[in-house]
Amino acid sequence: MNDPQLMEDDVEQELWSWGAGTDAQLGTGRLEDNNLPQLVRTPSLSSAPAISFLSCGGAHVIALTAGGGVLTWGRGNSGQLGLGDMISSLHPKPVMRLGSYFITHVSAGWSHSGFVSDEGKLYTCGDGSFGQLGHGDYQLRCFPEEVLFFSDKHVDKIACGMRHSLALVKVYGFGAGKRGQLGISKKIQTVNLPILSSNLEAAEIVGIAAGGDHSAALSAEGHLYTWGRGFKSTSDVYSPQHLPSPSSFSKVALGWNHALVLTDEGELYMLGGKHHGALSDSEMLNSMKSLPGDSREDNFQAVPALSGIKVLDIAAGAEHSVIVTEDGGVKTWGWGEHGQLGLGDTCDHTNPQTVNLNLKLESTAYDVKVYCGSGFTVAVATSNLPN
Amino acid sequence: MSYDDVEIEDMEWNDELQAFTYPCPCGDLFQITKEDLKLGEEIARCPSCSLYITVIYNMEDFLDHSNQKNNKGLEPSKQHPIVVA
Numbered sequence: 001m002n003d004p005q006l007m008e009d010d011v012e013q014e015l016w017s018w019g020a021g022t023d024a025q026l027g028t029g030r031l032e033d034n035n036l037p038q039l040v041r042t043p044s045l046s047s048a049p050a051i052s053f054l055s056c057g058g059a060h061v062i063a064l065t066a067g068g069g070v071l072t073w074g075r076g077n078s079g080q081l082g083l084g085d086m087i088s089s090l091h092p093k094p095v096m097r098l099g100s101y102f103i104t105h106v107s108a109g110w111s112h113s114g115f116v117s118d119e120g121k122l123y124t125c126g127d128g129s130f131g132q133l134g135h136g137d138y139q140l141r142c143f144p145e146e147v148l149f150f151s152d153k154h155v156d157k158i159a160c161g162m163r164h165s166l167a168l169v170k171v172y173g174f175g176a177g178k179r180g181q182l183g184i185s186k187k188i189q190t191v192n193l194p195i196l197s198s199n200l201e202a203a204e205i206v207g208i209a210a211g212g213d214h215s216a217a218l219s220a221e222g223h224l225y226t227w228g229r230g231f232k233s234t235s236d237v238y239s240p241q242h243l244p245s246p247s248s249f250s251k252v253a254l255g256w257n258h259a260l261v262l263t264d265e266g267e268l269y270m271l272g273g274k275h276h277g278a279l280s281d282s283e284m285l286n287s288m289k290s291l292p293g294d295s296r297e298d299n300f301q302a303v304p305a306l307s308g309i310k311v312l313d314i315a316a317g318a319e320h321s322v323i324v325t326e327d328g329g330v331k332t333w334g335w336g337e338h339g340q341l342g343l344g345d346t347c348d349h350t351n352p353q354t355v356n357l358n359l360k361l362e363s364t365a366y367d368v369k370v371y372c373g374s375g376f377t378v379a380v381a382t383s384n385l386p387n
Numbered sequence: 388m389s390y391d392d393v394e395i396e397d398m399e400w401n402d403e404l405q406a407f408t409y410p411c412p413c414g415d416l417f418q419i420t421k422e423d424l425k426l427g428e429e430i431a432r433c434p435s436c437s438l439y440i441t442v443i444y445n446m447e448d449f450l451d452h453s454n455q456k457n458n459k460g461l462e463p464s465k466q467h468p469i470v471v472a
Contacts, residue, residue: 020414022435059414075414110410129399162410178397256412318412337436338413375413 011050012361012383015040019340019376023059024090025074026376035339035346037357037379042091044071051380056373057108057160063092068102070095070115078111079142080126086142097143098123109160109210110374115144120154122147122167130163131192132175138192149194161210162256168208171197171217171240179213180238181228187238199239200225211254211316222248224261231258231272245300253316253372260321261300266310268323269300305351317372323352324368330355330379338375357381389430395444398431407431411438424449
Protein backbone atom coordinates (compact mmCIF):
# COMPACT_ATOMS: atom_id res chain seq x y z
CA MET A 1 0.00 0.00 0.00
CA ASN A 2 2.99 2.27 0.26
CA ASP A 3 3.44 3.00 -3.40
CA PRO A 4 -0.01 3.51 -4.89
CA GLN A 5 1.29 3.72 -8.45
CA LEU A 6 2.65 0.22 -8.36
CA MET A 7 -0.65 -1.20 -7.27
CA GLU A 8 -2.97 -0.49 -10.12
CA ASP A 9 -2.49 -3.55 -12.25
CA ASP A 10 -1.89 -6.38 -9.87
CA VAL A 11 -4.13 -5.47 -7.00
CA GLU A 12 -7.12 -7.31 -5.69
CA GLN A 13 -9.08 -5.40 -3.11
CA GLU A 14 -12.22 -5.64 -0.99
CA LEU A 15 -13.91 -2.93 1.04
CA TRP A 16 -16.09 -4.00 3.96
CA SER A 17 -18.19 -1.70 6.14
CA TRP A 18 -20.44 -2.06 9.19
CA GLY A 19 -22.13 -0.02 11.92
CA ALA A 20 -24.33 3.07 11.69
CA GLY A 21 -25.58 3.44 8.14
CA THR A 22 -28.63 5.64 8.07
CA ASP A 23 -26.72 8.46 6.38
CA ALA A 24 -25.36 6.19 3.62
CA GLN A 25 -21.92 6.12 5.23
CA LEU A 26 -21.52 2.37 4.70
CA GLY A 27 -21.54 2.85 0.92
CA THR A 28 -23.82 -0.15 0.51
CA GLY A 29 -26.56 1.77 -1.25
CA ARG A 30 -28.88 1.23 1.70
CA LEU A 31 -29.85 3.57 4.52
CA GLU A 32 -29.63 1.16 7.42
CA ASP A 33 -27.31 0.02 10.17
CA ASN A 34 -25.47 -3.25 9.67
CA ASN A 35 -24.08 -5.23 12.58
CA LEU A 36 -22.11 -7.57 10.33
CA PRO A 37 -19.47 -6.61 7.75
CA GLN A 38 -20.96 -5.75 4.34
CA LEU A 39 -18.95 -6.11 1.17
CA VAL A 40 -19.25 -2.86 -0.76
CA ARG A 41 -19.89 -3.66 -4.41
CA THR A 42 -20.42 -0.66 -6.59
CA PRO A 43 -19.38 0.15 -10.12
CA SER A 44 -17.64 3.33 -9.04
CA LEU A 45 -15.41 1.39 -6.67
CA SER A 46 -14.59 -1.53 -8.93
CA SER A 47 -13.78 0.72 -11.87
CA ALA A 48 -11.61 3.04 -9.79
CA PRO A 49 -7.96 2.38 -9.05
CA ALA A 50 -7.29 0.64 -5.75
CA ILE A 51 -7.91 2.54 -2.54
CA SER A 52 -4.66 3.57 -0.91
CA PHE A 53 -6.05 5.44 2.10
CA LEU A 54 -9.41 6.14 3.65
CA SER A 55 -10.78 8.57 6.20
CA CYS A 56 -14.18 8.35 7.90
CA GLY A 57 -15.95 11.26 9.56
CA GLY A 58 -19.21 11.77 11.44
CA ALA A 59 -21.17 10.06 8.69
CA HIS A 60 -19.13 10.39 5.50
CA VAL A 61 -16.14 8.67 3.95
CA ILE A 62 -13.27 9.96 1.81
CA ALA A 63 -11.29 7.38 -0.15
CA LEU A 64 -7.94 8.19 -1.71
CA THR A 65 -7.20 6.05 -4.74
CA ALA A 66 -3.95 5.08 -6.43
CA GLY A 67 -3.05 7.88 -8.79
CA GLY A 68 -4.22 10.62 -6.45
CA GLY A 69 -7.96 10.48 -7.09
CA VAL A 70 -10.65 10.95 -4.46
CA LEU A 71 -14.03 9.26 -3.93
CA THR A 72 -16.59 10.30 -1.31
CA TRP A 73 -19.87 8.93 -0.01
CA GLY A 74 -22.26 9.20 2.96
CA ARG A 75 -23.81 12.27 4.52
CA GLY A 76 -23.50 15.40 2.43
CA ASN A 77 -25.81 17.88 4.12
CA SER A 78 -23.02 20.39 4.73
CA GLY A 79 -21.21 19.96 1.44
CA GLN A 80 -18.63 17.67 3.05
CA LEU A 81 -18.58 15.30 0.06
CA GLY A 82 -17.12 18.04 -2.14
CA LEU A 83 -19.51 17.17 -4.97
CA GLY A 84 -21.01 20.64 -5.30
CA ASP A 85 -24.27 19.92 -3.53
CA MET A 86 -25.64 19.29 -0.05
CA ILE A 87 -27.01 15.84 -0.73
CA SER A 88 -25.98 12.51 0.75
CA SER A 89 -24.51 9.96 -1.64
CA LEU A 90 -25.44 6.29 -1.40
CA HIS A 91 -22.42 5.21 -3.42
CA PRO A 92 -18.80 6.28 -3.81
CA LYS A 93 -18.51 9.18 -6.27
CA PRO A 94 -15.38 10.79 -7.67
CA VAL A 95 -14.69 14.35 -6.51
CA MET A 96 -14.34 15.85 -9.96
CA ARG A 97 -13.34 19.27 -8.66
CA LEU A 98 -10.06 17.73 -7.46
CA GLY A 99 -9.58 15.85 -10.72
CA SER A 100 -6.65 17.92 -11.92
CA TYR A 101 -4.70 17.52 -8.70
CA PHE A 102 -2.76 14.55 -7.35
CA ILE A 103 -4.19 14.18 -3.85
CA THR A 104 -1.83 12.58 -1.34
CA HIS A 105 -3.69 12.88 1.97
CA VAL A 106 -7.31 13.32 3.09
CA SER A 107 -9.23 13.65 6.32
CA ALA A 108 -12.93 13.52 7.19
CA GLY A 109 -14.16 15.37 10.28
CA TRP A 110 -17.62 15.46 11.83
CA SER A 111 -19.04 17.38 8.86
CA HIS A 112 -16.04 18.81 7.01
CA SER A 113 -13.30 17.45 4.78
CA GLY A 114 -9.69 18.21 3.96
CA PHE A 115 -7.56 17.21 0.96
CA VAL A 116 -3.81 17.72 0.48
CA SER A 117 -2.17 17.65 -2.96
CA ASP A 118 1.33 16.55 -3.93
CA GLU A 119 2.11 20.25 -4.40
CA GLY A 120 1.41 20.86 -0.71
CA LYS A 121 -1.87 22.68 -1.28
CA LEU A 122 -4.72 22.19 1.18
CA TYR A 123 -8.34 22.11 0.00
CA THR A 124 -11.32 22.03 2.39
CA CYS A 125 -15.08 21.77 2.10
CA GLY A 126 -18.15 21.14 4.24
CA ASP A 127 -19.33 22.84 7.41
CA GLY A 128 -17.41 25.99 8.27
CA SER A 129 -19.48 27.19 11.23
CA PHE A 130 -16.51 27.12 13.56
CA GLY A 131 -13.88 28.30 11.11
CA GLN A 132 -12.70 24.72 10.61
CA LEU A 133 -12.28 25.20 6.84
CA GLY A 134 -9.59 27.84 7.43
CA HIS A 135 -10.79 30.26 4.75
CA GLY A 136 -11.14 33.23 7.10
CA ASP A 137 -14.91 33.00 7.35
CA TYR A 138 -17.65 30.78 8.76
CA GLN A 139 -19.26 29.74 5.48
CA LEU A 140 -19.75 26.21 4.27
CA ARG A 141 -18.23 25.08 0.97
CA CYS A 142 -19.78 22.44 -1.32
CA PHE A 143 -16.66 22.18 -3.47
CA PRO A 144 -13.14 21.78 -2.10
CA GLU A 145 -11.51 25.21 -2.05
CA GLU A 146 -7.84 25.97 -1.59
CA VAL A 147 -6.88 27.32 1.83
CA LEU A 148 -4.94 30.35 0.65
CA PHE A 149 -3.24 30.86 3.99
CA PHE A 150 -0.94 27.98 3.00
CA SER A 151 -0.29 29.18 -0.56
CA ASP A 152 3.39 29.83 0.18
CA LYS A 153 3.78 26.80 2.44
CA HIS A 154 3.85 23.08 1.83
CA VAL A 155 1.14 21.17 3.66
CA ASP A 156 1.92 17.48 4.19
CA LYS A 157 -1.12 16.24 6.07
CA ILE A 158 -4.56 17.28 7.27
CA ALA A 159 -6.55 16.05 10.29
CA CYS A 160 -10.19 17.00 10.80
CA GLY A 161 -11.92 16.62 14.18
CA MET A 162 -15.42 17.41 15.31
CA ARG A 163 -15.17 21.18 14.90
CA HIS A 164 -11.50 21.81 14.33
CA SER A 165 -8.71 21.01 11.87
CA LEU A 166 -4.96 20.53 12.08
CA ALA A 167 -2.65 21.00 9.12
CA LEU A 168 0.90 19.70 9.12
CA VAL A 169 3.52 22.09 7.78
CA LYS A 170 4.62 22.76 11.20
CA VAL A 171 1.37 22.08 13.06
CA TYR A 172 -1.36 24.66 12.48
CA GLY A 173 -4.83 24.64 14.04
CA PHE A 174 -8.10 26.30 13.03
CA GLY A 175 -11.77 26.00 13.95
CA ALA A 176 -13.21 25.55 17.43
CA GLY A 177 -10.69 26.00 20.24
CA LYS A 178 -12.68 26.11 23.44
CA ARG A 179 -11.25 22.83 24.73
CA GLY A 180 -7.68 23.70 23.75
CA GLN A 181 -7.73 21.51 20.65
CA LEU A 182 -5.95 24.12 18.49
CA GLY A 183 -2.88 23.96 20.70
CA ILE A 184 -2.31 27.69 20.57
CA SER A 185 -1.78 27.96 24.33
CA LYS A 186 -5.03 29.74 25.08
CA LYS A 187 -8.72 29.12 25.31
CA ILE A 188 -10.42 30.58 22.29
CA GLN A 189 -13.93 30.06 20.98
CA THR A 190 -13.19 29.84 17.27
CA VAL A 191 -10.42 30.73 14.80
CA ASN A 192 -11.15 30.88 11.09
CA LEU A 193 -7.58 31.20 9.83
CA PRO A 194 -4.78 28.75 10.66
CA ILE A 195 -2.65 29.56 13.71
CA LEU A 196 0.67 27.94 14.52
CA SER A 197 0.32 25.55 17.46
CA SER A 198 2.69 26.25 20.32
CA ASN A 199 5.26 24.02 22.02
CA LEU A 200 6.08 21.96 18.94
CA GLU A 201 8.73 24.23 17.41
CA ALA A 202 11.59 21.94 18.33
CA ALA A 203 9.91 18.69 17.36
CA GLU A 204 9.93 17.17 13.89
CA ILE A 205 6.26 16.25 13.61
CA VAL A 206 5.45 13.54 11.07
CA GLY A 207 1.88 12.60 12.03
CA ILE A 208 -1.20 14.45 13.27
CA ALA A 209 -4.62 13.31 14.46
CA ALA A 210 -7.86 15.05 15.40
CA GLY A 211 -10.90 13.38 16.89
CA GLY A 212 -13.79 14.85 18.83
CA ASP A 213 -12.21 17.79 20.69
CA HIS A 214 -8.85 16.01 20.96
CA SER A 215 -5.64 16.60 19.02
CA ALA A 216 -2.41 14.61 18.82
CA ALA A 217 0.89 14.59 16.99
CA LEU A 218 3.76 12.13 16.55
CA SER A 219 7.35 13.15 16.07
CA ALA A 220 9.96 11.46 13.92
CA GLU A 221 11.50 10.07 17.12
CA GLY A 222 8.18 8.44 18.03
CA HIS A 223 7.22 10.92 20.74
CA LEU A 224 3.51 11.42 21.35
CA TYR A 225 2.02 14.86 21.99
CA THR A 226 -1.63 15.45 22.94
CA TRP A 227 -3.73 18.53 23.55
CA GLY A 228 -7.38 19.61 23.68
CA ARG A 229 -10.08 18.03 25.75
CA GLY A 230 -8.69 15.94 28.59
CA PHE A 231 -9.08 12.18 28.53
CA LYS A 232 -11.01 10.71 31.43
CA SER A 233 -12.07 13.66 33.53
CA THR A 234 -8.81 15.53 33.39
CA SER A 235 -8.81 19.20 32.53
CA ASP A 236 -8.38 20.54 29.03
CA VAL A 237 -4.87 21.14 27.73
CA TYR A 238 -4.24 24.26 25.65
CA SER A 239 -0.73 23.49 24.39
CA PRO A 240 0.69 20.26 22.99
CA GLN A 241 2.08 18.14 25.83
CA HIS A 242 4.69 15.47 25.34
CA LEU A 243 3.54 12.29 27.09
CA PRO A 244 6.75 10.71 28.30
CA SER A 245 7.12 7.01 27.59
CA PRO A 246 9.96 4.55 27.11
CA SER A 247 8.23 3.37 23.93
CA SER A 248 8.44 4.88 20.48
CA PHE A 249 5.04 5.35 18.87
CA SER A 250 4.21 4.86 15.20
CA LYS A 251 0.50 5.68 15.09
CA VAL A 252 -2.19 7.39 17.15
CA ALA A 253 -5.98 7.18 16.69
CA LEU A 254 -8.37 9.49 18.56
CA GLY A 255 -11.94 8.80 19.66
CA TRP A 256 -14.12 11.28 21.49
CA ASN A 257 -13.06 10.07 24.93
CA HIS A 258 -10.14 7.76 24.32
CA ALA A 259 -7.04 7.32 22.23
CA LEU A 260 -5.22 4.29 20.88
CA VAL A 261 -1.48 4.42 20.37
CA LEU A 262 0.68 1.83 18.65
CA THR A 263 4.36 1.34 19.43
CA ASP A 264 7.04 0.53 16.87
CA GLU A 265 7.00 -3.02 18.24
CA GLY A 266 3.26 -3.43 17.60
CA GLU A 267 2.12 -3.02 21.19
CA LEU A 268 -1.18 -1.26 21.76
CA TYR A 269 -1.84 1.22 24.55
CA MET A 270 -4.89 3.27 25.38
CA LEU A 271 -5.46 6.68 26.92
CA GLY A 272 -8.71 7.57 28.65
CA GLY A 273 -11.53 5.15 28.90
CA LYS A 274 -14.45 6.00 31.14
CA HIS A 275 -16.84 5.95 28.22
CA HIS A 276 -17.99 3.26 25.84
CA GLY A 277 -14.97 3.22 23.61
CA ALA A 278 -12.64 1.87 26.19
CA LEU A 279 -12.32 -0.77 28.79
CA SER A 280 -14.71 0.90 31.16
CA ASP A 281 -15.00 -1.72 33.90
CA SER A 282 -13.16 -0.64 37.00
CA GLU A 283 -11.77 -4.14 37.55
CA MET A 284 -10.47 -4.11 34.02
CA LEU A 285 -8.72 -0.84 34.66
CA ASN A 286 -7.23 -2.21 37.84
CA SER A 287 -5.88 -5.28 36.15
CA MET A 288 -4.22 -3.33 33.38
CA LYS A 289 -0.56 -2.66 33.44
CA SER A 290 0.56 0.82 32.65
CA LEU A 291 3.54 2.16 30.88
CA PRO A 292 5.53 4.27 33.30
CA GLY A 293 5.14 7.92 32.52
CA ASP A 294 5.13 11.25 34.27
CA SER A 295 1.62 12.20 33.35
CA ARG A 296 -0.50 11.14 36.27
CA GLU A 297 -3.87 11.01 34.61
CA ASP A 298 -3.11 10.27 31.00
CA ASN A 299 -1.43 6.97 31.71
CA PHE A 300 -0.86 4.60 28.87
CA GLN A 301 -2.93 1.52 29.61
CA ALA A 302 -2.19 -1.82 28.02
CA VAL A 303 -5.07 -4.04 26.95
CA PRO A 304 -4.64 -7.32 28.88
CA ALA A 305 -6.32 -9.49 26.25
CA LEU A 306 -3.80 -8.30 23.66
CA SER A 307 -0.76 -9.21 25.69
CA GLY A 308 1.80 -10.81 23.41
CA ILE A 309 -0.23 -10.09 20.27
CA LYS A 310 1.41 -7.88 17.69
CA VAL A 311 -0.88 -5.17 16.35
CA LEU A 312 -0.42 -3.86 12.81
CA ASP A 313 -3.11 -1.18 12.49
CA ILE A 314 -5.45 0.78 14.77
CA ALA A 315 -8.54 2.94 14.35
CA ALA A 316 -10.80 4.71 16.82
CA GLY A 317 -14.45 5.57 16.37
CA ALA A 318 -16.14 8.03 18.69
CA GLU A 319 -16.71 5.28 21.24
CA HIS A 320 -15.27 2.11 19.74
CA SER A 321 -11.90 0.68 18.85
CA VAL A 322 -10.70 -1.47 15.96
CA ILE A 323 -7.35 -3.14 15.40
CA VAL A 324 -5.67 -5.48 12.93
CA THR A 325 -3.50 -8.17 14.44
CA GLU A 326 -0.42 -9.77 12.92
CA ASP A 327 -2.40 -12.71 11.55
CA GLY A 328 -4.62 -10.33 9.56
CA GLY A 329 -7.50 -10.64 12.00
CA VAL A 330 -9.73 -7.68 12.84
CA LYS A 331 -10.73 -7.15 16.47
CA THR A 332 -13.19 -4.62 17.89
CA TRP A 333 -14.42 -3.44 21.28
CA GLY A 334 -16.31 -0.53 22.84
CA TRP A 335 -19.77 0.80 22.08
CA GLY A 336 -21.84 -1.51 19.88
CA GLU A 337 -25.33 -0.06 19.74
CA HIS A 338 -25.22 0.54 15.98
CA GLY A 339 -23.40 -2.65 15.10
CA GLN A 340 -20.11 -0.77 14.78
CA LEU A 341 -18.26 -3.72 16.34
CA GLY A 342 -19.36 -5.94 13.44
CA LEU A 343 -20.12 -8.92 15.69
CA GLY A 344 -23.69 -9.56 14.58
CA ASP A 345 -25.27 -7.86 17.57
CA THR A 346 -25.58 -4.44 19.19
CA CYS A 347 -23.84 -5.26 22.46
CA ASP A 348 -20.99 -3.30 24.04
CA HIS A 349 -17.75 -5.14 24.67
CA THR A 350 -14.94 -4.25 27.02
CA ASN A 351 -12.59 -6.88 25.62
CA PRO A 352 -11.41 -7.16 22.01
CA GLN A 353 -13.65 -9.47 19.95
CA THR A 354 -12.80 -11.06 16.61
CA VAL A 355 -14.77 -9.89 13.56
CA ASN A 356 -15.51 -12.52 10.92
CA LEU A 357 -14.54 -11.01 7.60
CA ASN A 358 -15.43 -13.43 4.85
CA LEU A 359 -12.75 -12.25 2.51
CA LYS A 360 -13.12 -13.53 -1.02
CA LEU A 361 -9.61 -12.63 -2.10
CA GLU A 362 -7.87 -15.29 -4.14
CA SER A 363 -4.52 -14.56 -2.63
CA THR A 364 -3.76 -15.68 0.89
CA ALA A 365 -1.21 -12.91 1.25
CA TYR A 366 -3.17 -9.79 1.98
CA ASP A 367 -2.99 -6.68 4.06
CA VAL A 368 -5.91 -5.30 6.08
CA LYS A 369 -6.29 -1.64 7.06
CA VAL A 370 -9.05 -0.38 9.33
CA TYR A 371 -10.75 3.01 9.56
CA CYS A 372 -13.47 4.31 11.88
CA GLY A 373 -16.10 6.99 11.53
CA SER A 374 -18.02 8.16 14.58
CA GLY A 375 -20.36 5.15 14.69
CA PHE A 376 -19.15 2.93 11.86
CA THR A 377 -16.17 0.95 10.68
CA VAL A 378 -14.50 0.23 7.34
CA ALA A 379 -11.90 -2.44 6.60
CA VAL A 380 -9.96 -2.55 3.33
CA ALA A 381 -8.25 -5.83 2.43
CA THR A 382 -5.67 -5.66 -0.34
CA SER A 383 -3.62 -8.42 -1.89
CA ASN A 384 -1.10 -8.45 -4.64
CA LEU A 385 -1.96 -11.12 -7.18
CA PRO A 386 0.88 -13.36 -8.29
CA ASN A 387 2.01 -12.32 -11.74
CA MET B 388 -25.96 7.97 32.44
CA SER B 389 -25.65 11.26 30.62
CA TYR B 390 -23.05 10.95 27.88
CA ASP B 391 -21.73 14.46 28.38
CA ASP B 392 -22.55 17.87 29.81
CA VAL B 393 -22.77 20.49 27.07
CA GLU B 394 -23.23 24.23 27.44
CA ILE B 395 -26.03 25.70 25.36
CA GLU B 396 -23.51 28.05 23.72
CA ASP B 397 -21.77 24.99 22.28
CA MET B 398 -24.96 23.72 20.69
CA GLU B 399 -26.00 24.80 17.20
CA TRP B 400 -29.45 26.03 16.23
CA ASN B 401 -30.80 23.86 13.43
CA ASP B 402 -33.58 25.56 11.45
CA GLU B 403 -34.71 22.39 9.79
CA LEU B 404 -35.10 20.51 13.06
CA GLN B 405 -36.19 23.65 14.97
CA ALA B 406 -33.90 22.47 17.75
CA PHE B 407 -30.53 23.09 19.33
CA THR B 408 -28.22 20.25 18.35
CA TYR B 409 -24.88 18.73 19.32
CA PRO B 410 -23.03 15.85 17.61
CA CYS B 411 -23.85 12.38 18.95
CA PRO B 412 -21.08 9.77 18.74
CA CYS B 413 -23.39 7.58 16.66
CA GLY B 414 -23.30 10.14 13.85
CA ASP B 415 -26.71 11.68 14.46
CA LEU B 416 -27.47 14.78 16.56
CA PHE B 417 -28.58 15.29 20.15
CA GLN B 418 -31.59 17.61 19.99
CA ILE B 419 -33.57 19.86 22.32
CA THR B 420 -36.25 22.40 21.36
CA LYS B 421 -36.75 25.91 22.71
CA GLU B 422 -40.05 24.72 24.14
CA ASP B 423 -38.22 22.00 26.08
CA LEU B 424 -35.76 24.54 27.40
CA LYS B 425 -38.56 26.86 28.49
CA LEU B 426 -40.01 24.01 30.50
CA GLY B 427 -36.71 23.48 32.25
CA GLU B 428 -35.89 20.27 30.38
CA GLU B 429 -32.15 19.71 30.43
CA ILE B 430 -31.85 16.41 28.57
CA ALA B 431 -31.12 16.50 24.83
CA ARG B 432 -31.75 13.14 23.17
CA CYS B 433 -30.51 11.50 20.02
CA PRO B 434 -33.33 10.15 17.85
CA SER B 435 -31.13 7.29 16.62
CA CYS B 436 -29.77 5.82 19.83
CA SER B 437 -30.04 5.49 23.59
CA LEU B 438 -27.54 8.22 24.42
CA TYR B 439 -28.45 11.64 25.79
CA ILE B 440 -26.61 14.69 27.06
CA THR B 441 -27.26 17.18 29.82
CA VAL B 442 -27.63 20.73 28.55
CA ILE B 443 -26.24 23.47 30.76
CA TYR B 444 -28.26 26.67 30.34
CA ASN B 445 -30.10 29.37 32.18
CA MET B 446 -33.83 28.73 31.92
CA GLU B 447 -34.62 32.40 32.40
CA ASP B 448 -32.84 33.24 29.18
CA PHE B 449 -35.54 31.34 27.36
CA LEU B 450 -38.53 32.49 29.38
CA ASP B 451 -37.77 36.20 29.02
CA HIS B 452 -37.49 36.20 25.26
CA SER B 453 -40.22 33.81 24.25
CA ASN B 454 -41.65 36.24 21.71
CA GLN B 455 -38.37 37.08 20.12
CA LYS B 456 -37.68 34.85 17.17
CA ASN B 457 -34.03 35.57 16.73
CA ASN B 458 -32.69 35.80 20.19
CA LYS B 459 -29.13 36.91 19.67
CA GLY B 460 -27.99 36.10 23.16
CA LEU B 461 -28.88 32.47 22.70
CA GLU B 462 -27.65 31.77 19.22
CA PRO B 463 -24.63 29.51 18.96
CA SER B 464 -21.22 30.85 19.68
CA LYS B 465 -20.27 30.79 16.03
CA GLN B 466 -22.36 33.89 15.55
CA HIS B 467 -19.90 35.72 17.72
CA PRO B 468 -16.46 34.67 16.64
CA ILE B 469 -13.69 35.98 18.77
CA VAL B 470 -11.44 38.04 16.58
CA VAL B 471 -7.85 36.99 16.72
CA ALA B 472 -5.20 39.62 16.49
